Amino acid sequence: MPEPDLTLFVRKLERKGQLAAADVEAILALPFSHKSVPPATYLVREGEPPRNCAILLSGFAYRHKIVGDGGRQIVSLHLPGEAVDLQNLYLSYADHNMQTLTQAELAVVPMTALRSLLDERPAVSRAILLHMLVEAAIMREWVTNIGRRDARTRLAHLLCEFAVRLNGPEQTGSLYEVPMTQEQLGDALGLTSVHVNRLIRSFEAEGLISRSRRALRFADHPALREVGDFSSLYLHLDDQLILG
Amino acid sequence: MPEPDLTLFVRKLERKGQLAAADVEAILALPFSHKSVPPATYLVREGEPPRNCAILLSGFAYRHKIVGDGGRQIVSLHLPGEAVDLQNLYLSYADHNMQTLTQAELAVVPMTALRSLLDERPAVSRAILLHMLVEAAIMREWVTNIGRRDARTRLAHLLCEFAVRLNGPEQTGSLYEVPMTQEQLGDALGLTSVHVNRLIRSFEAEGLISRSRRALRFADHPALREVGDFSSLYLHLDDQLILG
DNA sequence: CGCCCGTTTGAAATAATTCAACACCGGTGG
DNA sequence: CCACCGGTGTTGAATTATTTCAAACGGGCG
Structure with a gap:
């Protein structure tokens, strides 16, 4: 080490x-x-x-x-x-x-x-x-996501945010691991774990994501962004410190 | 002026x-x-x-x-x-x-x-x-309030927060004006204006608040805090800057 | 006076929760 | 090695909180 x-x-x-x-x-x-x-x-x-x-x-x-x-x-x-x-x-x-x-x-x-x-x-x-x-x-x-988007959009949005923060903006179709249980996802989104489960399954059924154990693949990244009403602007990825 | x-x-x-x-x-x-x-x-x-x-x-x-x-x-x-x-x-x-x-x-x-x-x-x-x-x-x-409290608790909480930020922690029964329409309250809470209206009316019916035009009186301040699951600790009112 | 914005109310529709049961999986101990 | 265990995931049916739609009301202001 x-x-x-x-x-x-x-x-x-x-x-x-x-x-x-x-x-x-x-x-x-x-x-x-x-x-x-x-x-x-x-x-x-x-x-x-x-x-x-x-x-x-x-x-x-x-x-x-x-x-x-x-x-x-x-x-x-x-x-x-x-x-x-x-x-x-x-x-x-x-x-x-x-x-x-x-x-x-x-x-x-x-x-x-x-x-x-x-x-x-x-x-x-x-x-x-x-x-x-x-x-x-x-x-x-997050306030906006939880307050004004329905559960489906909300979850897709969080998945997108997580992917971008983890791998940068251009991880189309990439594989990554969400280190959270469905219960934790629910607690982050203001939803129940049961409902999160149903949403994940439906994303999978629609071909938006695929899973193997805890790992998750963005099968159709653009579509998931669309579903999640996601734009990475708020993450200020390219923002440089403004001086003077 | x-x-x-x-x-x-x-x-x-x-x-x-x-x-x-x-x-x-x-x-x-x-x-x-x-x-x-x-x-x-x-x-x-x-x-x-x-x-x-x-x-x-x-x-x-x-x-x-x-x-x-x-x-x-x-x-x-x-x-x-x-x-x-x-x-x-x-x-x-x-x-x-x-x-x-x-x-x-x-x-x-x-x-x-x-x-x-x-x-x-x-x-x-x-x-x-x-x-x-x-x-x-x-x-x-706010994330917590919107994500994990029901509409009734949520509204009571916001009213308490507003009162404390405006008048300090000890404004029991005081009169103050909420400068927001019910629609704006809804937009702050992730609710519809219709639902906000019903909640306000029910608070009034229960004697928790009283109103005259836009002004609002905390008729029963302790009870409203209770309903709103409110504690002012998160406002850090007494916090002094820690040095060294 | 009449208009407009905000409020009020009701009835029907729906999204999400609750409750409950069962399946799965990896880990632990017999 | 297998059996069991606890935590997590999965599914269905019933319930409920909140929304939606629609209509009417009220009051302040030009």
């Missing part, structure tokens, strides 16, 4: 805003401890004060909230390379839970180190801010 | 993070043009590159997206004192629309001026970042 480090995280930030060599070094010099955790590990619990910020070196994670009647809503999904607790950076307690979806490798960075990095390096601060803006844009799309 | 200025905006930022006198001065020195606009004025349109950032001196605004079948989803509401285009600060085009809800007074600040302010003043940058974190927290709650 390679010595774990933060290069993946740096690369994600660099893709957005241009960082000077000194900025990159400062990030890589961040103190962290390495951790490997099983699926369904809690990284943050609602109500906790955030002491650390976990960066996903590998594996997937999700953010969720529990409502009064026990229902669960997944509010975001996180891919390898993402810093998972940035949302708590300056807040005194977490308003949501964060849990791993799969087995995952983490770099756990003390919040204080992160905060002083941001104070000292405006370029890093801008890059992080831009990253948060994109996260917010994704959340706006 | 008083000479318009940015003190309300400053005060909102100050409530969160402590700003030095020099920071406050720098914000107040921001160049802006003053504008008074009627209800339903578009401040930003999806696809536009953001050149300016409007700050609401008075009046309300909302952010929304349009889906394929013509449906509209309101993704956030904005109160006087809020900077409305911060979400586009570093993005090259807007992924949503921004529209005034009521008649409004605006301070229109050039994006470039705002960006250089942030570069020069880390404290302001932190305060803005904290403000964005709170906005994100609200959006997580």
